[in-house]
Amino acid sequence: MAKTTTSNHAAAARQRGVTMNDVAKHAGVSRTAVSFVLSNRENASISEETRSRIIEAVQALGYRPNAGARALASQRSDWYGIVTEIVTAPFAVDIIKGAQDQAWLDRKFLLIAPSDQADAVGPNQGLEDAATEKLLEQRVEGLLYAATFHRGVHVPESANEVPTVLINCFDADGKLPSIVPDERAGGRVAVERLLQAGHTRIGVINLDPVIPAAVGRLAGAREALAEAGLELDPELVVPGYATADGGYEAACRILDRYPQEDRPSALFCLNDRMAMGAYDAIKERGLTIPGDIAVIGFDNQELIAAYLRPKLTTVALPFEKMGALGVQTLAALTAGQPIIADQQLVGCPLLERSSV
Amino acid sequence: MAKTTTSNHAAAARQRGVTMNDVAKHAGVSRTAVSFVLSNRENASISEETRSRIIEAVQALGYRPNAGARALASQRSDWYGIVTEIVTAPFAVDIIKGAQDQAWLDRKFLLIAPSDQADAVGPNQGLEDAATEKLLEQRVEGLLYAATFHRGVHVPESANEVPTVLINCFDADGKLPSIVPDERAGGRVAVERLLQAGHTRIGVINLDPVIPAAVGRLAGAREALAEAGLELDPELVVPGYATADGGYEAACRILDRYPQEDRPSALFCLNDRMAMGAYDAIKERGLTIPGDIAVIGFDNQELIAAYLRPKLTTVALPFEKMGALGVQTLAALTAGQPIIADQQLVGCPLLERSSV
């Protein structure tokens, strides 16, 4: 088959690197002409005939442009860099997916640099700097920082040299634009769902109360209750470690504390891992979900939420959307456009499954 | 503080791009001298004094080498490319982590290109090709292909142009070297663990019987039993869908089929998701883990195995190690060294938790 022959020839040639010059010679034209054709210059005057001759030569030789040389000559790399600890702790990996997809659409290349423990202020700060430095050496046109969980971060000083956007985190000491989940609205929609199902006495299994997730989600819960003329009983808010065990223990405490008639009929677990533990506590007591106790989670950690039995109704963190929005914002910045807002909130949609 | 001033100056200068030439002028030497110092040339004759003057200039100006230009001039990019669907389906994300870390150690940069649905032979083949093509345009020195689950794959033809290594998958039609988990040894160690705990009647919840994971793990299980003078009762091997629901149903079937005295005292679930479902089936019947029924899984999906109650004893897939080994193998290939073997098996360690 002719095609195979062509490709094999091409492969062989490529070993020594086919350049534009080779293509030009093969087509009997100047290198400039090849460049014009390949970059689809509008105001170039190349006849249809030579154009096609050039394209044939490209295919015959298996020419592939050298991205580095192009970047050097054109002074633009078409690369964005993203530094993230997500590679290490894959919880929020969808951020990368969303960013990748969007970058691909924009014909940009996303360079991913790992930052171990970006939350550490101490010794690891250097590592993060190294990642940033590496990316700047590649002459990325913009930088993204993505965190596994919503929090404030410190970004290396050198990030100021190119447009920078933070995803799932915010600049603790500067004015860098950021994309974060709307925790408050998420907490609100969760409790609204419970109210709608007729639950008025709702237990809350809390996270570390100082992190943005806990603050926001709880505030949202209060709002929803307030609108229904209710208040959040402080007694029903129990702290938990952000693990399944933590959720189990917290749920036990809340379930065992009251006689059946006073027992909350629903639990709002501020993350899915704790909901997983809560399931155990509920089932252990011979209670059913959602019949006796409704459960609603937060995060939509697929591996948990979709596999628990019954499947967990939860509020999703919009990781993929945040990633895409981050790249879009970065594109706007590099294009010199003013950004919409310092901090963009992305909605957290309710995912109805079977636990409410 | 002097440092801040310096950095600010540096930042400002960098906007227009500080080049080696600027450094050379600042230090009053030739650009060649700067190049020699920065690349630590051994046989270069640069006096200690000018060397330090150059280094000072570098810092004063905030010079940062241009990786693209360097790649162009030196004809080596220091980049590896990895094309993977893992970004999309993050199950095996530790492969990327392992590869990243190893690449970082080798002072290589890992370009990650997403391949949606690499398993599809049809329309998406093009996407995968596009990813490969993009990476080759960046002049990567080698390519890695990583799959989310162990299987045969078809690699785009153009991958033959540079050294290529497959991770967690193998070349279905060629001779590309690959790194895969030793499923057989893993199945063996799992069953050995159960035997050691005194279980001789072991139920197996199988996967799709044609995939390498199922074939290997089951073969390993048989080996372990054979060494103990036992055989695997075909009746005790039940098929399951690779989900929690699938595991639940399979476990129900196996548990309800026998009177108590004939019931298997242990379940070997060929993945953790099915083990998760099996837990439910067991608990529903008022049985305890591991008291009445021991459970052992496979994969070590952290979110499940570490959070189930009791925590799941399982066999880990060595993703991180495979990633690192992939990069090492690639480094050997690009250095022209012969590879050790076409297919390298990586051991699957047993992780003892509390379900056996």
Add this chain to the structure above:
DNA sequence: GCCTGCGAGTAACGCGCGTTACTAGTGCGT
């Protein structure tokens, strides 16, 4: 006094490409 060798450095080429001049040829109006 001249050649040799060495330390300390530099000029200049080329990597592959984008881009800005510029040229050569052709048709057309006067």
Add this chain to the structure above:
DNA sequence: ACGCACTAGTAACGCGCGTTACTCGCAGGC
């Protein structure tokens, strides 16, 4: 016959850097 506008294309510079070949001054040997 001449100029003008337009088409089709090219020569040449520079992007930032690695690298080779070369220069220059000076100490040592005969």
